[in-house]
Amino acid sequence: MTTPEPGDPAPRPPGTPAPPEPAAVVQAEARLPTDDERRLHPWSWLFVLLASVRQLIVPLGALVVFGGRSEDSWQLIGAGVVVAMLALASIWRYFTYRYRIDGDSLLVRSGVFERSLRQVPFSRIHNVALHQTLLHRVFGVAEVKLESAGGTRPEAQMRVLKLADALALERVIRHRGHAATDAAPEVSPSTAGDGETLLSLGMGEIVRLGLISNRGMVVVAAAFALAWQVFPERRMLGLFRDFWRDAFGYVGQFNGGWLATAASVALFVLLVLALIRAFSVVLAIVRYHGFRLSQHGRRLTVERGLLTRVRASVPRRRIQAWTLRESVLHRAFGRRSLDIDTATSQVDPNQEKPLQELAPVATPAACDALVNHVLRDAAWPPAGWSPLHRRAWMRLLLGDIVFGVAAIAVATWHFGSWGLLALLWLPWAWLVARGHAARAGYAIDGRLVAVREGWWSRRWRFAELDKVQALELRRSPLDRHFGMASVWVDTAGAGAMSGALRIRHLPLDEARRLHARIAGEVARRPLRW
Template sequence: MNSEPKPLHPISIVFQAFAVLKRTILPVVLVAWNAARSSWLGGWGAFGFFAVMVAGFAMIGLVRYWFYRYQLADGELIVTSGVIFKSRRNVPVARIQNVDLVQNLFHRMLGVAEVRVETASGTEPEAILKVLSLGEVESLREQIESARQQEPSLGATRNPVAAGSESMEATRGETPSFVDAAPVSATTTLLDIPLKWLVLAGLASNRGFVMVGIVIGILSQLLGRGDELARRITKSLISTGDLSVRSSQSSWWESWLVWIGALVLVLVVIRLLGIAWYVLRFYGYRLELRDQNLQLSCGLLTRVSATVPRRRIQWISIHRSPMQRWMKLASIRIETAGGAGKQNEDAATTVTRRWFVPIIPESRLEELVEHLRPGLDWSESALPWQSLDNRARKRMRRKAVMRAQGIGLLVAGAAFLVSDSPYSLALGLLAALVLIPCNIWASHRWHHHFGFAELPSGEGVVIREGFWNRKVSCTFYDRIQSVSCSESPFDRRWNMQTLRIDTAAAGPADHTYRLPMLSRPVASELFDRLASKTSGIEMVWD
């Protein structure tokens, strides 16, 4: 399907001008303010300068709008832009992974959206269309999907595991298995997140600590340089102590009650900020299945609408914090081909990968995970989990003791350098005595929860780890790029090895498939089995 080159929506002139103004507003205001103070024109001169700059930004937006065109032709999305330095970008529709929408409050008022077209080539969008009307967006999506369905390679998809073993099954007279990848005729709603779940997610998270850190940074700037804020807090505490000594027996508890109340207030504010973050980011969350694509939309002020093809999911990871486990909740992250996270990732990337499903009750978790890959049978409790042996536990216990001893020596050295106290060694010994049982307990809990297993269908592998923040992740044989086995000098001393599995994406799920401290026979047997399975299966990016 070919189309004529199309321009962006005319309102994009305003958004382009505003984008330039947003990047330069601070220096423009400073120049205008200095001109108002030093120029004989005064405020009128500053206003005129600002008006000229705004008009210039509007002209920039007009030029970008006039020379920016996009079209679909010969199975490619073609984007041209530029006046002096012209650019033409051809993106094969067969390689388009996501067509995501981002709508802030003004976009929604005007009925337009920013469109981001992504492939599996990297972390940056291949094309950003600022902005299109919602009707043009739907038309573009339909044209892309129609062109993709005309590609021979994007028709019905076989199960790659079955394809890798088709010849062996044929010799036994068995029928190879296939995955029914026919397009779904209707849209199926998989998950709607109500406001109550977002409130629980905010209570279970520590997102509010980030905002508290920002407030403390602002206060430190307002109250003085260096450690002035800490000095003022210290003086306040000292004055409180002096007051408690000088005051009567009936009022000493009042000052401490104030501090306890302030601490409770801070904790409440932190939780409220966490709730606000989840509500602003994920309000109205809806996950739908349409034509083998997962479509999600969410956001209170900035509305994000994104599409994730199921065939491109490389990694599924389930996360549970301590508070989430207590509330019987979990969150799901995914990784797609080329979907490694970046420091300044945009809203669509954050939602579709790092926070794919921000919160979900345990009772609905297994059903939703099974929808993320056709034919996936997911039951975490029924998996044949294998754990590390007792030698690994012994090694972890020894590492925990050595770690606590090292921290104790550092505490003793720091205390001696700061105070030159004869009790520095005793302080370090006390720290080691406190940390040793804590570290041993933590290592035992980590060893108890760590495990790895193979899916009952034989199409992938699963790993679980963590005693505080627990993670259970799954990948599939047709997504594995490499299997490696390594050993350090300490591994050789214990006759152990470390096995790793790499896929085409890593980062957003914050979890990797790494099996440490495996006994050499177990590591060798597992490496040979995984290598033989992955070598007989063609890796699937789509």
């Protein structure tokens, strides 16, 4: 039995006739009849083959490159044999893979030599992800992943289904998964189709997102690192030396002196930054084109992508924690970003979850309204924030100085007296520490526990109390010296970038009281996944 969320319809009493199913669900079940085993799309073997070849692209490429000579033709033959075997395995997988809908579960029959029958209850499916690359769209198909909390792989992965069948399966899971909890139907006739749109991004917002983000810089840095590994180090240094000499030689022809040289360097830096931002805008358009966040009953669905279309959905109750981000560029454009943590399986912990960015970019008012819409009966933002320890800025500054002194020593040893210029970093560190300590704080009420931090780049992180899984009181040596402590609140689904909800640098007695209060609140209510 799943605990109903505040504001959801009351459970249906036993013996009460079930309400009529929405027309969209009836059509979906008519397209995917129950008790009938179905195969994947006839071209599914091709996509399985391409996925297998993609994993072996490096060794196969090496065989092709180094097997071009006649005396090494056996290497090319070996590569052909490998591809042929993969093709046969993919075709055999198509003939041995079956699925059918059985009541409130999905039955998947698969296996080449070792046959297996896997039963996946709809009520345990947390995320339904539809993935469409450009090739998928050409064939009119989609890859479907069904994920649950925990685990190292999806509960079921279908490569591939016809797009209409994939959407029909998503509707059936959405409806029957909620019906299995004995609660009211998740989908109403008004929301059974495209759902209620909560947020959509036009081209103007996507361009703003590209200007705000640093994705272009990440790609440029990766390309530079790859070039440095591929080309000899001397050649790379020679290219930079020749470019620098030619550029400044051209500027020196105008006899402008050091002022013209400084202006040229500044212009060159601005040009590079402009190109990086332009690249970020292009990446944002490719990734977020047609972004739409919609609600289907108690399930949130995100669709996005220009070349590769991604459609992912998750029940509201599966959201474990929320993160609001606001960088300097966010504030310049009057925008914020809203991310969520969900407890879903993931093969690669470094891989981005299908539904993580609830609002890649939106106004602060839109982000707050979205939080209050999904977290019904919650008050966001909190009415008041409790401050940190009065000497928290000293604790922050001292922690930065420990690493700063080491960096200054290394710079001085490497660059001589010029390395002392790194001392100019200390006033900035003092300013950041004072600003962070003055603005940071925490808030807790009967529904949420929240923390805000940062001054230059700001972040708000919060979670429902009944989603808390672990609680910890921490004290480092510096914390003990200043009479401070930190409270770490952990939830399921926290990624490497988000981490635990940390309320740091509180007075020791206050940290103990907060720890006891949260522990008491959590003990009185069941854990909701």
